[in-house]
Amino acid sequence: MDERKGLPGGDLGNLSSMIPDNTRFSINMHYQSELTNEFATFRINKAMLLEDVLKQYAKLCPIECHTFFQTVKEANEQLHRPGGMSKEGIVMAIGKIPSIVLMMIEFIDPEFFTGAEKITNFRKFIRAYPKFSVGDHKRKPTRGVIVK
Numbered sequence: 001m002d003e004r005k006g007l008p009g010g011d012l013g014n015l016s017s018m019i020p021d022n023t024r025f026s027i028n029m030h031y032q033s034e035l036t037n038e039f040a041t042f043r044i045n046k047a048m049l050l051e052d053v054l055k056q057y058a059k060l061c062p063i064e065c066h067t068f069f070q071t072v073k074e075a076n077e078q079l080h081r082p083g084g085m086s087k088e089g090i091v092m093a094i095g096k097i098p099s100i101v102l103m104m105i106e107f108i109d110p111e112f113f114t115g116a117e118k119i120t121n122f123r124k125f126i127r128a129y130p131k132f133s134v135g136d137h138k139r140k141p142t143r144g145v146i147v148k
Contacts, residue, residue: 027107031100033064044104053104054129061100068098075134095126095133 026045032038040060044053058065075096097105105112112121126133 029100029104029107031061033061035067036061036063038064040100042100042104044107046108048108050105050108050125050128053101053108057098057101057104064098068096069131072096072132072134079135093134095122097125097132 026043029042029044031040031042033040038061042056042060044056075093102113106114112118115121
């Protein structure tokens with residue numbers, strides 16, 4: 001019996017050198033939409049890409065996905081200027097993300113929307129997936145935007 005931990009046989013020195021492989025760690029996120037009452041269970045892991053997350057969302061919550069993109073479309077129709085300005089000249093949201101998608105992205109990369117590069121990452125996200133964009137942000141970056 002090993003005296004250090006009271007375990008039978010063997011050296012525990014090898015266990016301390018093991019590094020867990022977080023890319024294999026996965027979770028199930030159970031979700032019920034407040035908008036449409038759809039139920040879904042998302043299976044995500046650290047090795048997934050943003051594209052995989054968005055595909056799962058579109059597949060498992062098709063009604064909410066359609067409703068969400070309608071709200072983004074309506075927000076775009078209410079803009080005074082294509083860059084995301086209201087009639088009063090106030091910068092509005094430059095993009096929208098459903099809460100469950102945001103939670104899945106934060107699981108994969110906790111620093112994506114909260115780290116030092118949060119604005120840069122958000123701009124890259126809405127340029128890569130323009131359906132989430134409010135306004136046209138292809139030409140010049142919007143200044144003074146706060147990601148909440």
